[in-house]
Amino acid sequence: QKFGLPVASKDESQDLCFLGDGDYRRFLREYSEKASASGPILDTAGNELGQHQGLAFYTIGQRKGLGIASNQPMFVLRKDVGRNALVVGTRDQLGRHLLLVRDVNWISGEAPTQPIPAQIKIRYKARRVAGMVEVLADGRTQVTFHDPVFGVTAGQTAVFYDNDKVLGGGIIADTDNNSTDKIGSILKIEPILKR
Template identity: 50%
Template structure:
């Protein structure tokens, strides 16, 4: 009699609650589970502070793997992370954008290097502790859905994935809420049940991103002039990277009417400010686009669009100008659309795709 083949899955373990519970669920479901942790970043003297891969996090992941009786490996990808992820972060600021490095990390490191490593080990899937879901539709296509716990939903950062990646991905905790995941951690007796949530970028080590830029890419920080739309000089800025669109505080200019950052003129190194009315934009232009199904659903479609990870979805019409370029027309003017961030298109729970915001316009 043929014995059923046990199917292998590599779990990306960070030492946190979510990926630990993901590993435990897969072990419980009978998969052949291998734990892998990525060493992404370390800075001399700050090893204990960097959120990812601190000695503490590594020990935690190792203890969870031991508790579950699964093999555990650490993969050193620090050079690639520095070049691709931190490099893109610095380049983004140099171009006057506000980049989201987690998206580059997901695309190139987790679903690049790590997925390849998993497949070459004979695994069929890479599993992570993201709050999102993957289902197959009646045509066999893989759909990416929001996590059931909408307050924790991480589908935004997975909008860089395509069919090939989704085919080889399992998201075991996407069906649970965070409190349920913590209960599961306790049920499985995992030493991580009470570990706190991580927030900021993993390589910042609690440091402000501006200080990080000053240390790693001082050339990005070039002081210049603050002007209004008419080009009148109102003050001086410390470097465009220090400001974000919509910012009001910290401009250091005294006027009777509150002024906001409404634009950055990279070529001339000018920070453009204006009254609140200047902030609302109806249209954003974005490229290149990742369509989850490989192509857009239509030449033009209605969607709910998120303009950053923590933003609420807003009603809009997405116009596909070329398969790699879209304009998004919002029903209402939107404040704080920030070039460099990602626009992600949803229809209810389904992620249709996402694209980097390049610019904004009134129409």
């Protein structure tokens, strides 16, 4: 209010406050052709099930609004930015056992030298889940969950806890795509805005 900003009197929000009307879809269509470009919706076998309206309009774990017909519920598993493809699958395929975290800040100032048990939180309102946290030789941190975790998304924050004590946290870089092998290449985010 002191600076005369029109959003000063609005309630706190997790939305993009600078948009005014809050219509991020309109904003992306107007300012980013790449983010709103349609492309194929694929199942995990590579079969095309339909067309998406732009990768930016879907979230990992989303089930509703996909516009595809299936004999079982389908969920967004990942976004293949290189092919502009939305990959969908069953709830079982959505579960992740492993993720990599980059840019980790350890509250103690020292990264652990051995794998440690921890509770991991992968979203703001998510519950903590049990797992093991291990710093890899390349500096990234690997999290292995005891049970599959759903809705893990690259770019979100992962925070590690020891009960009420925060151990550290960083940015989720990649997931295992439901395999037990080492994680493949890290998703590289490129700027998508035209201006």
